[in-house]
Amino acid sequence: MIETVAIIGSGLAGAAVATGLRSLGFDGGILLFGDEAHHAYDRPCLSKAALIEGHAEPMPLHPDGWLERNRITLIDEAPVTAFDAASRTLTIGTGQQFTADGIVFATGLRPRTLGVPGEELAGVQYLRTWADQLAMRDALHPGMRLAIVGGGLVGCEIATTARQLGAEVTIYEAADELVARVLGKVVGERCRRNLRSMGVDVRLNTTISAIEGDTAVRGVHSRDGMVDAVDRVLVSIGGVPADDLAAAAGIECHRGIIVDAQGRTSHENVFAVGDVANWPLRDGTRRSRRAMILPIRARRCSIRWGAPGATRQARPSMLRILTASMAARCSLRMGGPSPPTKPICVTAFSCPTRTGWQAFRP
Numbered sequence: 001m002i003e004t005v006a007i008i009g010s011g012l013a014g015a016a017v018a019t020g021l022r023s024l025g026f027d028g029g030i031l032l033f034g035d036e037a038h039h040a041y042d043r044p045c046l047s048k049a050a051l052i053e054g055h056a057e058p059m060p061l062h063p064d065g066w067l068e069r070n071r072i073t074l075i076d077e078a079p080v081t082a083f084d085a086a087s088r089t090l091t092i093g094t095g096q097q098f099t100a101d102g103i104v105f106a107t108g109l110r111p112r113t114l115g116v117p118g119e120e121l122a123g124v125q126y127l128r129t130w131a132d133q134l135a136m137r138d139a140l141h142p143g144m145r146l147a148i149v150g151g152g153l154v155g156c157e158i159a160t161t162a163r164q165l166g167a168e169v170t171i172y173e174a175a176d177e178l179v180a181r182v183l184g185k186v187v188g189e190r191c192r193r194n195l196r197s198m199g200v201d202v203r204l205n206t207t208i209s210a211i212e213g214d215t216a217v218r219g220v221h222s223r224d225g226m227v228d229a230v231d232r233v234l235v236s237i238g239g240v241p242a243d244d245l246a247a248a249a250g251i252e253c254h255r256g257i258i259v260d261a262q263g264r265t266s267h268e269n270v271f272a273v274g275d276v277a278n279w280p281l282r283d284g285t286r287r288s289r290r291a292m293i294l295p296i297r298a299r300r301c302s303i304r305w306g307a308p309g310a311t312r313q314a315r316p317s318m319l320r321i322l323t324a325s326m327a328a329r330c331s332l333r334m335g336g337p338s339p340p341t342k343p344i345c346v347t348a349f350s351c352p353t354r355t356g357w358q359a360f361r362p
Protein backbone atom coordinates (compact mmCIF):
# COMPACT_ATOMS: atom_id res chain seq x y z
CA MET A 1 0.00 0.00 0.00
CA ILE A 2 1.50 3.35 -1.07
CA GLU A 3 0.69 6.09 1.44
CA THR A 4 3.41 8.62 0.65
CA VAL A 5 5.02 9.38 -2.70
CA ALA A 6 8.29 11.30 -2.93
CA ILE A 7 8.99 12.89 -6.29
CA ILE A 8 12.60 13.92 -6.99
CA GLY A 9 12.61 16.83 -9.43
CA SER A 10 10.01 19.59 -9.56
CA GLY A 11 10.11 20.21 -13.31
CA LEU A 12 7.44 19.42 -15.87
CA ALA A 13 7.44 15.66 -15.31
CA GLY A 14 7.62 15.76 -11.51
CA ALA A 15 4.82 18.31 -11.26
CA ALA A 16 2.73 16.33 -13.75
CA VAL A 17 3.08 13.17 -11.68
CA ALA A 18 1.91 15.07 -8.58
CA THR A 19 -1.14 16.45 -10.39
CA GLY A 20 -1.77 13.11 -12.06
CA LEU A 21 -1.74 11.25 -8.77
CA ARG A 22 -4.41 13.55 -7.34
CA SER A 23 -6.57 13.35 -10.43
CA LEU A 24 -6.35 9.54 -10.24
CA GLY A 25 -7.68 9.74 -6.66
CA PHE A 26 -4.46 9.22 -4.71
CA ASP A 27 -5.16 10.58 -1.23
CA GLY A 28 -1.80 10.07 0.50
CA GLY A 29 1.10 12.42 1.05
CA ILE A 30 3.04 13.89 -1.86
CA LEU A 31 6.54 15.25 -1.28
CA LEU A 32 8.02 17.18 -4.20
CA PHE A 33 11.77 17.81 -4.09
CA GLY A 34 13.39 20.47 -6.27
CA ASP A 35 16.91 21.82 -6.39
CA GLU A 36 16.08 25.11 -8.09
CA ALA A 37 14.71 28.30 -6.54
CA HIS A 38 11.60 27.98 -8.75
CA HIS A 39 9.46 24.93 -9.36
CA ALA A 40 7.36 23.69 -12.25
CA TYR A 41 8.07 26.46 -14.74
CA ASP A 42 8.09 26.49 -18.48
CA ARG A 43 11.63 25.46 -19.38
CA PRO A 44 11.25 25.68 -23.20
CA CYS A 45 10.42 29.35 -22.73
CA LEU A 46 13.97 30.02 -21.46
CA SER A 47 15.42 30.10 -24.95
CA LYS A 48 12.42 31.92 -26.40
CA ALA A 49 10.04 34.48 -24.89
CA ALA A 50 11.70 34.68 -21.47
CA LEU A 51 15.01 35.68 -23.02
CA ILE A 52 13.88 38.22 -25.56
CA GLU A 53 10.98 39.71 -23.64
CA GLY A 54 12.90 39.86 -20.37
CA HIS A 55 10.33 38.16 -18.12
CA ALA A 56 10.76 39.06 -14.45
CA GLU A 57 9.84 35.59 -13.27
CA PRO A 58 9.73 32.18 -14.94
CA MET A 59 6.40 31.27 -16.48
CA PRO A 60 4.69 28.85 -14.06
CA LEU A 61 3.08 25.70 -15.40
CA HIS A 62 0.24 25.97 -12.87
CA PRO A 63 -1.86 28.79 -11.45
CA ASP A 64 -1.33 30.14 -7.92
CA GLY A 65 -2.54 27.77 -5.23
CA TRP A 66 -1.65 24.62 -7.18
CA LEU A 67 0.47 23.22 -4.36
CA GLU A 68 -2.18 23.84 -1.69
CA ARG A 69 -5.08 22.61 -3.81
CA ASN A 70 -3.27 19.40 -4.57
CA ARG A 71 -1.87 19.04 -1.03
CA ILE A 72 1.71 18.85 -2.28
CA THR A 73 4.56 19.49 0.13
CA LEU A 74 7.31 21.25 -1.81
CA ILE A 75 10.87 20.98 -0.53
CA ASP A 76 12.72 23.33 -2.88
CA GLU A 77 16.29 24.53 -3.18
CA ALA A 78 17.14 21.20 -1.59
CA PRO A 79 18.87 18.74 -3.88
CA VAL A 80 18.36 15.11 -3.00
CA THR A 81 21.92 13.95 -2.43
CA ALA A 82 21.42 10.29 -1.51
CA PHE A 83 18.81 7.60 -1.97
CA ASP A 84 18.60 4.24 -0.26
CA ALA A 85 16.46 1.95 -2.39
CA ALA A 86 15.93 -0.75 0.26
CA SER A 87 14.38 1.61 2.82
CA ARG A 88 13.24 4.16 0.21
CA THR A 89 14.91 6.92 2.20
CA LEU A 90 15.99 10.22 0.64
CA THR A 91 18.62 12.55 2.08
CA ILE A 92 18.70 16.20 1.08
CA GLY A 93 21.63 18.63 1.13
CA THR A 94 20.95 19.73 4.71
CA GLY A 95 21.22 16.13 5.90
CA GLN A 96 17.49 15.83 6.59
CA GLN A 97 15.99 12.45 5.68
CA PHE A 98 12.56 11.50 4.31
CA THR A 99 11.07 8.07 3.83
CA ALA A 100 8.27 7.30 1.36
CA ASP A 101 6.48 4.18 0.06
CA GLY A 102 6.72 5.25 -3.56
CA ILE A 103 9.61 7.11 -5.20
CA VAL A 104 9.49 8.87 -8.57
CA PHE A 105 12.65 10.06 -10.28
CA ALA A 106 11.89 13.11 -12.44
CA THR A 107 15.37 14.61 -12.45
CA GLY A 108 15.53 15.45 -16.15
CA LEU A 109 18.78 16.06 -18.01
CA ARG A 110 21.89 17.95 -17.09
CA PRO A 111 23.83 19.74 -19.81
CA ARG A 112 26.45 17.76 -21.68
CA THR A 113 29.85 19.35 -21.10
CA LEU A 114 32.52 19.98 -23.73
CA GLY A 115 35.46 18.49 -21.88
CA VAL A 116 37.99 20.95 -23.29
CA PRO A 117 40.61 23.12 -21.53
CA GLY A 118 39.17 26.40 -20.27
CA GLU A 119 35.63 25.14 -19.79
CA GLU A 120 35.68 26.31 -16.17
CA LEU A 121 36.35 29.97 -17.06
CA ALA A 122 33.84 32.67 -16.14
CA GLY A 123 31.67 33.45 -19.15
CA VAL A 124 31.31 29.83 -20.27
CA GLN A 125 27.73 28.85 -19.65
CA TYR A 126 24.83 26.47 -20.34
CA LEU A 127 21.12 27.17 -20.63
CA ARG A 128 19.01 24.83 -18.54
CA THR A 129 17.64 26.79 -15.61
CA TRP A 130 16.00 30.14 -14.98
CA ALA A 131 19.27 31.26 -13.34
CA ASP A 132 21.19 30.34 -16.53
CA GLN A 133 18.71 32.35 -18.55
CA LEU A 134 19.19 35.42 -16.33
CA ALA A 135 22.97 35.16 -16.72
CA MET A 136 22.59 34.89 -20.51
CA ARG A 137 20.23 37.85 -20.63
CA ASP A 138 22.62 40.00 -18.57
CA ALA A 139 25.46 39.20 -20.94
CA LEU A 140 23.65 39.96 -24.19
CA HIS A 141 24.17 43.51 -25.40
CA PRO A 142 24.98 45.17 -28.72
CA GLY A 143 28.46 44.38 -29.94
CA MET A 144 29.25 41.60 -27.47
CA ARG A 145 30.77 38.51 -29.10
CA LEU A 146 28.98 35.25 -28.41
CA ALA A 147 30.28 31.81 -29.40
CA ILE A 148 27.59 29.15 -29.46
CA VAL A 149 28.90 25.59 -29.41
CA GLY A 150 26.21 23.35 -30.89
CA GLY A 151 23.85 24.23 -33.72
CA GLY A 152 20.82 22.35 -32.41
CA LEU A 153 17.39 23.82 -31.68
CA VAL A 154 18.41 25.68 -28.55
CA GLY A 155 21.67 26.95 -30.05
CA CYS A 156 19.81 28.30 -33.09
CA GLU A 157 17.12 29.90 -30.94
CA ILE A 158 19.72 31.68 -28.83
CA ALA A 159 21.63 32.75 -31.95
CA THR A 160 18.46 34.34 -33.30
CA THR A 161 17.70 36.17 -30.08
CA ALA A 162 21.29 37.27 -29.49
CA ARG A 163 21.50 38.66 -33.01
CA GLN A 164 18.22 40.52 -32.53
CA LEU A 165 19.78 42.10 -29.47
CA GLY A 166 22.80 43.23 -31.48
CA ALA A 167 25.37 40.61 -30.46
CA GLU A 168 28.02 39.26 -32.85
CA VAL A 169 27.25 35.55 -33.00
CA THR A 170 29.21 32.54 -34.23
CA ILE A 171 27.81 29.00 -34.18
CA TYR A 172 30.27 26.07 -34.14
CA GLU A 173 28.49 22.90 -35.25
CA ALA A 174 30.26 19.53 -35.42
CA ALA A 175 27.88 18.04 -38.01
CA ASP A 176 27.57 19.08 -41.64
CA GLU A 177 24.26 20.85 -41.06
CA LEU A 178 22.38 22.72 -38.31
CA VAL A 179 19.53 21.00 -36.40
CA ALA A 180 19.80 18.06 -38.81
CA ARG A 181 19.74 15.35 -36.14
CA VAL A 182 16.26 16.35 -34.99
CA LEU A 183 14.72 18.20 -37.90
CA GLY A 184 16.56 16.86 -40.93
CA LYS A 185 18.80 18.52 -43.48
CA VAL A 186 16.08 20.37 -45.40
CA VAL A 187 15.02 22.35 -42.34
CA GLY A 188 18.68 22.62 -41.28
CA GLU A 189 19.71 24.18 -44.57
CA ARG A 190 16.83 26.65 -44.36
CA CYS A 191 17.76 27.49 -40.80
CA ARG A 192 21.40 28.07 -41.80
CA ARG A 193 20.33 30.37 -44.66
CA ASN A 194 18.08 32.38 -42.36
CA LEU A 195 20.71 32.71 -39.67
CA ARG A 196 23.38 33.78 -42.14
CA SER A 197 21.03 36.37 -43.62
CA MET A 198 20.64 37.76 -40.10
CA GLY A 199 24.43 38.07 -39.83
CA VAL A 200 25.19 34.96 -37.78
CA ASP A 201 28.52 33.32 -38.65
CA VAL A 202 27.63 29.62 -39.04
CA ARG A 203 30.60 27.22 -39.09
CA LEU A 204 29.85 23.59 -39.87
CA ASN A 205 32.01 20.46 -39.42
CA THR A 206 33.89 22.04 -36.56
CA THR A 207 33.81 22.45 -32.81
CA ILE A 208 35.78 24.07 -30.00
CA SER A 209 39.04 22.44 -28.92
CA ALA A 210 40.01 24.95 -26.19
CA ILE A 211 38.72 28.07 -24.49
CA GLU A 212 41.30 30.66 -23.49
CA GLY A 213 41.36 33.41 -20.87
CA ASP A 214 42.86 34.16 -17.45
CA THR A 215 39.83 34.13 -15.20
CA ALA A 216 37.20 34.95 -17.84
CA VAL A 217 36.81 33.71 -21.37
CA ARG A 218 38.71 35.72 -24.01
CA GLY A 219 38.74 33.47 -27.02
CA VAL A 220 38.05 30.04 -28.49
CA HIS A 221 40.16 27.68 -30.56
CA SER A 222 38.18 25.71 -33.09
CA ARG A 223 39.15 22.35 -34.55
CA ASP A 224 39.51 23.89 -38.00
CA GLY A 225 42.48 25.87 -36.67
CA MET A 226 40.77 29.24 -36.14
CA VAL A 227 41.22 31.33 -33.00
CA ASP A 228 38.36 33.75 -32.38
CA ALA A 229 38.08 36.51 -29.78
CA VAL A 230 34.82 36.14 -27.85
CA ASP A 231 33.24 37.53 -24.66
CA ARG A 232 31.02 34.60 -23.84
CA VAL A 233 30.60 30.95 -24.76
CA LEU A 234 27.26 29.16 -24.67
CA VAL A 235 27.68 25.39 -24.67
CA SER A 236 24.54 23.84 -26.12
CA ILE A 237 25.43 20.29 -27.10
CA GLY A 238 22.51 18.43 -25.55
CA GLY A 239 22.01 16.81 -22.21
CA VAL A 240 22.70 13.60 -20.35
CA PRO A 241 20.08 11.98 -18.09
CA ALA A 242 20.52 12.97 -14.43
CA ASP A 243 20.45 9.34 -13.31
CA ASP A 244 23.48 9.28 -10.97
CA LEU A 245 21.41 9.08 -7.79
CA ALA A 246 19.40 6.15 -9.12
CA ALA A 247 22.47 4.38 -10.48
CA ALA A 248 24.27 4.78 -7.14
CA ALA A 249 21.26 3.15 -5.45
CA GLY A 250 21.59 0.10 -7.72
CA ILE A 251 18.67 0.91 -10.00
CA GLU A 252 19.21 -0.28 -13.56
CA CYS A 253 20.37 2.60 -15.75
CA HIS A 254 21.63 2.85 -19.29
CA ARG A 255 21.41 6.26 -21.00
CA GLY A 256 18.79 7.09 -18.38
CA ILE A 257 16.81 5.10 -15.83
CA ILE A 258 15.44 1.98 -17.48
CA VAL A 259 11.64 1.81 -17.13
CA ASP A 260 8.81 -0.26 -18.57
CA ALA A 261 5.81 1.26 -20.32
CA GLN A 262 4.31 2.19 -16.94
CA GLY A 263 7.41 3.98 -15.67
CA ARG A 264 8.47 1.13 -13.34
CA THR A 265 12.20 0.77 -12.68
CA SER A 266 14.11 -2.37 -11.68
CA HIS A 267 13.13 -1.69 -8.03
CA GLU A 268 9.63 -2.17 -6.64
CA ASN A 269 7.71 1.08 -6.10
CA VAL A 270 10.47 3.16 -7.63
CA PHE A 271 9.49 4.89 -10.87
CA ALA A 272 11.03 7.30 -13.37
CA VAL A 273 9.39 9.75 -15.78
CA GLY A 274 10.30 12.52 -18.19
CA ASP A 275 13.72 13.17 -19.69
CA VAL A 276 15.61 11.02 -17.18
CA ALA A 277 13.68 7.88 -18.12
CA ASN A 278 14.69 5.45 -20.83
CA TRP A 279 11.47 3.82 -21.95
CA PRO A 280 10.49 1.12 -24.47
CA LEU A 281 9.52 2.11 -27.99
CA ARG A 282 6.86 0.47 -30.13
CA ASP A 283 9.36 -1.30 -32.35
CA GLY A 284 10.91 -3.10 -29.39
CA THR A 285 13.96 -0.83 -29.18
CA ARG A 286 14.61 1.67 -26.41
CA ARG A 287 15.34 5.29 -26.43
CA SER A 288 14.00 8.19 -24.55
CA ARG A 289 13.01 10.42 -27.40
CA ARG A 290 12.66 10.30 -31.12
CA ALA A 291 11.41 13.13 -33.19
CA MET A 292 10.48 13.57 -36.78
CA ILE A 293 9.21 16.66 -38.39
CA LEU A 294 6.26 16.91 -40.72
CA PRO A 295 6.22 20.32 -42.34
CA ILE A 296 2.59 21.20 -42.93
CA ARG A 297 2.60 24.66 -44.37
CA ALA A 298 4.24 28.02 -44.00
CA ARG A 299 4.96 28.99 -40.39
CA ARG A 300 3.50 25.78 -39.06
CA CYS A 301 4.99 22.44 -38.32
CA SER A 302 4.23 19.49 -36.13
CA ILE A 303 6.64 17.05 -34.55
CA ARG A 304 5.69 13.53 -33.58
CA TRP A 305 7.47 12.32 -30.52
CA GLY A 306 7.97 8.80 -29.28
CA ALA A 307 7.09 9.43 -25.66
CA PRO A 308 7.34 7.51 -22.39
CA GLY A 309 4.96 4.58 -22.53
CA ALA A 310 5.07 4.64 -26.31
CA THR A 311 4.19 0.99 -26.67
CA ARG A 312 1.30 -0.54 -28.58
CA GLN A 313 -0.98 0.16 -25.61
CA ALA A 314 0.01 3.77 -25.16
CA ARG A 315 0.37 5.69 -28.39
CA PRO A 316 2.99 8.40 -28.89
CA SER A 317 1.62 11.83 -28.34
CA MET A 318 2.08 14.92 -30.45
CA LEU A 319 4.13 17.97 -29.87
CA ARG A 320 2.97 20.85 -31.97
CA ILE A 321 4.84 24.01 -32.65
CA LEU A 322 2.51 26.59 -34.11
CA THR A 323 4.65 29.61 -34.78
CA ALA A 324 1.74 31.40 -36.43
CA SER A 325 -0.20 31.46 -33.18
CA MET A 326 2.94 32.22 -31.16
CA ALA A 327 2.25 29.26 -28.95
CA ALA A 328 3.90 25.89 -28.60
CA ARG A 329 2.00 23.07 -27.07
CA CYS A 330 3.82 20.07 -25.78
CA SER A 331 2.13 16.88 -24.71
CA LEU A 332 4.04 14.07 -23.12
CA ARG A 333 2.42 10.80 -22.23
CA MET A 334 4.03 8.92 -19.45
CA GLY A 335 3.52 5.90 -17.29
CA GLY A 336 2.65 6.98 -13.77
CA PRO A 337 3.34 5.43 -10.40
CA SER A 338 -0.11 3.94 -9.87
CA PRO A 339 -2.34 2.47 -11.02
CA PRO A 340 -0.28 1.10 -13.90
CA THR A 341 -3.22 0.87 -16.28
CA LYS A 342 -3.70 4.58 -16.81
CA PRO A 343 -0.90 6.78 -18.16
CA ILE A 344 -0.54 10.30 -16.87
CA CYS A 345 -0.85 12.87 -19.60
CA VAL A 346 1.09 16.10 -19.26
CA THR A 347 0.39 19.25 -21.18
CA ALA A 348 2.60 22.30 -21.04
CA PHE A 349 2.53 25.54 -22.92
CA SER A 350 5.37 27.76 -23.95
CA CYS A 351 5.41 30.98 -25.87
CA PRO A 352 8.11 31.34 -28.47
CA THR A 353 8.21 34.82 -29.89
CA ARG A 354 8.21 35.62 -33.55
CA THR A 355 11.91 36.48 -33.29
CA GLY A 356 12.72 33.33 -31.33
CA TRP A 357 11.52 31.21 -34.24
CA GLN A 358 12.87 33.38 -37.02
CA ALA A 359 15.64 30.89 -37.72
CA PHE A 360 13.05 28.27 -38.62
CA ARG A 361 10.82 30.29 -40.90
CA PRO A 362 10.32 28.79 -44.34
Ligand SMILES: Cc1cc2nc3c(=O)[nH]c(=O)nc-3n(C[C@H](O)[C@H](O)[C@H](O)COP(=O)(O)OP(=O)(O)OC[C@H]3O[C@@H](n4cnc5c(N)ncnc54)[C@H](O)[C@@H]3O)c2cc1C
Nearest residue numbers: 009011012013034035043044047079080107108128274275
Ligand atom coordinates in the same frame (compact mmCIF):
# COMPACT_ATOMS: atom_id res chain seq x y z
C1 LIG B 1 16.51 26.04 -23.16
C2 LIG B 1 15.58 24.86 -23.39
C3 LIG B 1 14.62 24.95 -24.41
C4 LIG B 1 13.77 23.88 -24.63
N1 LIG B 1 12.83 23.99 -25.63
C5 LIG B 1 11.95 22.98 -25.82
C6 LIG B 1 10.91 23.08 -26.79
O1 LIG B 1 10.81 24.08 -27.50
N2 LIG B 1 10.02 22.06 -26.91
C7 LIG B 1 10.13 20.95 -26.09
O2 LIG B 1 9.30 20.05 -26.21
N3 LIG B 1 11.11 20.81 -25.18
C8 LIG B 1 12.01 21.79 -25.01
N4 LIG B 1 12.98 21.67 -24.06
C9 LIG B 1 13.06 20.42 -23.30
C10 LIG B 1 12.05 20.40 -22.15
O3 LIG B 1 12.24 21.54 -21.34
C11 LIG B 1 12.24 19.12 -21.36
O4 LIG B 1 11.96 18.03 -22.23
C12 LIG B 1 11.34 19.06 -20.15
O5 LIG B 1 11.58 20.15 -19.29
C13 LIG B 1 11.58 17.74 -19.41
O6 LIG B 1 10.91 17.74 -18.19
P1 LIG B 1 11.49 16.93 -16.94
O7 LIG B 1 10.55 17.25 -15.82
O8 LIG B 1 11.73 15.53 -17.32
O9 LIG B 1 12.92 17.56 -16.64
P2 LIG B 1 13.29 19.04 -16.17
O10 LIG B 1 12.32 20.05 -16.69
O11 LIG B 1 14.73 19.21 -16.53
O12 LIG B 1 13.13 19.00 -14.60
C14 LIG B 1 13.96 18.23 -13.77
C15 LIG B 1 14.11 18.97 -12.46
O13 LIG B 1 14.71 18.10 -11.50
C16 LIG B 1 15.70 18.83 -10.79
N5 LIG B 1 16.65 17.89 -10.19
C17 LIG B 1 17.61 17.17 -10.79
N6 LIG B 1 18.29 16.43 -9.89
C18 LIG B 1 17.73 16.71 -8.69
C19 LIG B 1 18.00 16.26 -7.36
N7 LIG B 1 18.98 15.38 -7.08
N8 LIG B 1 17.24 16.75 -6.35
C20 LIG B 1 16.23 17.61 -6.59
N9 LIG B 1 15.94 18.07 -7.83
C21 LIG B 1 16.68 17.62 -8.86
C22 LIG B 1 16.30 19.72 -11.89
O14 LIG B 1 17.06 20.79 -11.37
C23 LIG B 1 15.02 20.19 -12.58
O15 LIG B 1 14.47 21.28 -11.89
C24 LIG B 1 13.86 22.71 -23.83
C25 LIG B 1 14.82 22.64 -22.80
C26 LIG B 1 15.68 23.70 -22.58
C27 LIG B 1 16.71 23.61 -21.48
